Amino acid sequence: MRVAVVAVGDELLLGAVVNGNLAWTGRTLAAAGLDVVRGYEVDDDVDAIVDVLRDALRVADAVVVTGGLGPTSDDRTRDALAALAGVPLVEDPALLADLDRWFRDRRRVKPPTVDVQARRPRSARALTNAYGTAPGLGLEVDGRVVYAVPGVPLEMRAMLTDVVVPELRGRAGSPAPLLTRQLRVAVVGESLVAHRLQPLEADLPDGVRLAYLASPGEVRVRFTGTDDAALVAARDRARELLGAAVSGEDDETLAATVLAALGVRGETLAVAESLTGGQVVATLVDVPGASQALVAGVVAYATDRKTDLLGVPADLLDREGPVHPDVARAMARGVRDRARADWGLATTGVAGPDQQDGQDPGTVHVAVTSAAGDHVLSLRLVGDRSAVRTVATANALDLLRRAVLGLATDPEHPW
Amino acid sequence: MRVAVVAVGDELLLGAVVNGNLAWTGRTLAAAGLDVVRGYEVDDDVDAIVDVLRDALRVADAVVVTGGLGPTSDDRTRDALAALAGVPLVEDPALLADLDRWFRDRRRVKPPTVDVQARRPRSARALTNAYGTAPGLGLEVDGRVVYAVPGVPLEMRAMLTDVVVPELRGRAGSPAPLLTRQLRVAVVGESLVAHRLQPLEADLPDGVRLAYLASPGEVRVRFTGTDDAALVAARDRARELLGAAVSGEDDETLAATVLAALGVRGETLAVAESLTGGQVVATLVDVPGASQALVAGVVAYATDRKTDLLGVPADLLDREGPVHPDVARAMARGVRDRARADWGLATTGVAGPDQQDGQDPGTVHVAVTSAAGDHVLSLRLVGDRSAVRTVATANALDLLRRAVLGLATDPEHPW
Numbered sequence: 070m071r072v073a074v075v076a077v078g079d080e081l082l083l084g085a086v087v088n089g090n091l092a093w094t095g096r097t098l099a100a101a102g103l104d105v106v107r108g109y110e111v112d113d114d115v116d117a118i119v120d121v122l123r124d125a126l127r128v129a130d131a132v133v134v135t136g137g138l139g140p141t142s143d144d145r146t147r148d149a150l151a152a153l154a155g156v157p158l159v160e161d162p163a164l165l166a167d168l169d170r171w172f173r174d175r176r177r178v179k180p181p182t183v184d185v186q187a188r189r190p191r192s193a194r195a196l197t198n199a200y201g202t203a204p205g206l207g208l209e210v211d212g213r214v215v216y217a218v219p220g221v222p223l224e225m226r227a228m229l230t231d232v233v234v235p236e237l238r239g240r241a242g243s244p245a246p247l248l249t250r251q252l253r254v255a256v257v258g259e260s261l262v263a264h265r266l267q268p269l270e271a272d273l274p275d276g277v278r279l280a281y282l283a284s285p286g287e288v289r290v291r292f293t294g295t296d297d298a299a300l301v302a303a304r305d306r307a308r309e310l311l312g313a314a315v316s317g318e319d320d321e322t323l324a325a326t327v328l329a330a331l332g333v334r335g336e337t338l339a340v341a342e343s344l345t346g347g348q349v350v351a352t353l354v355d356v357p358g359a360s361q362a363l364v365a366g367v368v369a370y371a372t373d374r375k376t377d378l379l380g381v382p383a384d385l386l387d388r389e390g391p392v393h394p395d396v397a398r399a400m401a402r403g404v405r406d407r408a409r410a411d412w413g414l415a416t417t418g419v420a421g422p423d424q425q426d427g428q429d430p431g432t433v434h435v436a437v438t439s440a441a442g443d444h445v446l447s448l449r450l451v452g453d454r455s456a457v458r459t460v461a462t463a464n465a466l467d468l469l470r471r472a473v474l475g476l477a478t479d480p481e482h483p484w
Numbered sequence: 485m486r487v488a489v490v491a492v493g494d495e496l497l498l499g500a501v502v503n504g505n506l507a508w509t510g511r512t513l514a515a516a517g518l519d520v521v522r523g524y525e526v527d528d529d530v531d532a533i534v535d536v537l538r539d540a541l542r543v544a545d546a547v548v549v550t551g552g553l554g555p556t557s558d559d560r561t562r563d564a565l566a567a568l569a570g571v572p573l574v575e576d577p578a579l580l581a582d583l584d585r586w587f588r589d590r591r592r593v594k595p596p597t598v599d600v601q602a603r604r605p606r607s608a609r610a611l612t613n614a615y616g617t618a619p620g621l622g623l624e625v626d627g628r629v630v631y632a633v634p635g636v637p638l639e640m641r642a643m644l645t646d647v648v649v650p651e652l653r654g655r656a657g658s659p660a661p662l663l664t665r666q667l668r669v670a671v672v673g674e675s676l677v678a679h680r681l682q683p684l685e686a687d688l689p690d691g692v693r694l695a696y697l698a699s700p701g702e703v704r705v706r707f708t709g710t711d712d713a714a715l716v717a718a719r720d721r722a723r724e725l726l727g728a729a730v731s732g733e734d735d736e737t738l739a740a741t742v743l744a745a746l747g748v749r750g751e752t753l754a755v756a757e758s759l760t761g762g763q764v765v766a767t768l769v770d771v772p773g774a775s776q777a778l779v780a781g782v783v784a785y786a787t788d789r790k791t792d793l794l795g796v797p798a799d800l801l802d803r804e805g806p807v808h809p810d811v812a813r814a815m816a817r818g819v820r821d822r823a824r825a826d827w828g829l830a831t832t833g834v835a836g837p838d839q840q841d842g843q844d845p846g847t848v849h850v851a852v853t854s855a856a857g858d859h860v861l862s863l864r865l866v867g868d869r870s871a872v873r874t875v876a877t878a879n880a881l882d883l884l885r886r887a888v889l890g891l892a893t894d895p896e897h898p899w
Contacts, residue, residue, distance in 0.1 A: 076523075079695070080695065080697060081507070081510070081523065082506075082510050082521070082522075082523060083510050083511065083520070084506070084507040084508060084509065084510030084511030084514065085507075085511070085695070086697060087502060087503075087504050087506075087507045088502075088503060088506065088507070089502050091496070091497075091499070091503065092496070092499035092500075092501065092503070093499060094499065095496070095497050095498050095499030096498065096500070097499070099498050099499065105497040105499075106497070106527065106532070107497075107525065107526060107532075107536070108491075108496065108497060108523075108524065108525030108526075109522070109523065109524055109525075110522065110523030111522060111523075112521065117521070117522075120543070121522070124539055128535070247498075260595075280500075280558075282500055291500065346765055346766055346769025346774070346781075347762035347763070347764075347766035347769060347781055347783070348762070348766050348769075349762075350761060350762035350783045350785075351762035351766045353761075354761025354762060354763075354783075354785070354873075355870070357837070357869065359761070360785050360786060363785050363786075364785060364786040364789050365782070365783060365784055365785055365793055366761075366762055366783035366785070367781070367782050367793070368755075368762070368765045368769075368780060368781035368782070369780055370765075370769070370774070370779060370780055370781070371775060371779040371780065374779050374823055374824075377780075377823065377824065378780055378782070378822065378823060408789055408792065408793065409792065454772065455770070458769075
């Protein structure tokens, strides 16, 4: 079953909104054994939408259209589907009743413009919207099937999951899902990871595809195929080759790994940040249940507050300035003491774009402290302000991971 | 000049990566007076890429291809362009010399696989890559023009800005840029904003288009057209109608507005967070120069640390639990005192997915304090953990904005 995905909306081509619906749809359909072979973005224009749908039906057995089903004058997907199928739009009394009920249940006045959403191409079925007023549409065109779903992510996801994916899987004879297994490697560069995995690449089992997905501070090593045992075997072989550099499996983020390692030990963490400005703590808090281990964070952004809030010695700051390995160490110790935690983690440095206290952007020091002692890492990172902060955050969390797990903490020798 | 944008890569259709390049390209071309009329995503497959390019050349005068120019076996854009143009790939000695120099300058060993990047379709020009080893390509096909640029955002953006956009503008006779002006409204819902702007919508000048772009905690009101004076006039009229609800203009985020308001007053800010877990501070720190006003932040995630780190009275926590308006107020006062700031800002609440201390997810209290007094806001937010934290952050920053600027602070009466 070859599927094309069409996203409708001026805002996508003008770049005001990123088309995140395609990636979600691609993941979801692949996991259901359905193959997304083409993506399209098109304006809110009936002729253009029809033109794209014709091309999509040329290359695919099924088309999923997102967006253009709302109540305003720039929502044109209904009209385009009617034109494509060569049928008129008709007002559906059942849909009209649904709309009336939706507003009545919420004790809201129904704006008259909303009634346009009760119109459907005469040959189309309506699909129930669990979260909004715009119904989806499903229709057959020349023996192929076209689904239109709202562009609002929450509504789109529910309708695809509840209706579209099961129906497409049924039409396709319940194909084997495309499965994904992955390893995550923090901090180490993509080329080094790929080099380390050469023995596996040279001997990859049939039906297993390997890809590298690099983003600032992380490389994901992704295995896809339909045989989960083969994927798990490949992933486990990669784990052997990558050893201590592996920061997580599948959807397990570096932050989740760190929190899990602390959790099984029943230990707690406090964080002190300067250049990362709350990003380390925010990354940890994104993990549900973070409060089991994470007790507190302090962002001491102004230099003299590092003394007030964290007890960094004023004479150290006077002598070395705020960007120094000993300051990172003192921040980690200070936040550990004051928040009564087992572990302290700290970052200081220069995010850029300008020098600070005579230090270049990308100069970063991270420190970890516990009853067992300290680890301090000094880095020279490249990239803009946002990249420096993101990679500094990854380095801080990975240093903590290595320290908690008793692994090597020298990034020059990650294995 | 009608432009189509083609993104090449299995990872886009499998949903492992979101195609953010399209939105950037769309914004950049629109700002240069060039109209992106179609977007495509296609697999790393020569036949599929050629098929998409043919369709793109059918609907557009120029095509920009992103991705597929790297050194690995799944980089197939070079081959597809050669097949499209009906010419062989040739190895370009100048490109080979560039590659050798790139690695020599960086004192790195050149992997032999990289040399494939010196190959180009015989009829294509190479475009210099300022940040990487993969050159871009430019060629004419049937009187239309095709550019291929790397998929790495930094490399793609530089090549489009430096070469592709100026050349396309030249071909198009230097068209008038499509200009954008916008207002940002924090916290207030889209339908309320649209209702308030009805007088403007009824009387919108010719050539000015109005759109609403809603995301959690913010609505952007966007005006596009080619006459900047008309756009500014429409935006200014919208500002009159929206009044105190306007949190920024154009690219000015809510955090930037707050920091600017503090900056002109020479006042400082300290932040204490619970459910938002560092997101308020991280949002502020994203603004360059944030350290002028933001002196410190404390994330007191565990209940008893709210006493240790912020001086929240233990008996208040015992009596009311951590999710209470008075706790938010005490946190704001505590962080203001301890960090010696002019303003204190605090959040407490339940992000979900589970209840906490008998309180439902989405229960949020934010507080602002200064020498002039306190403001406390209690909210019931809907959405998942991430949405609750994002909207809570927006509410906290907007309450601070209103307090600093001396505006109404009751969200039921935002005007």
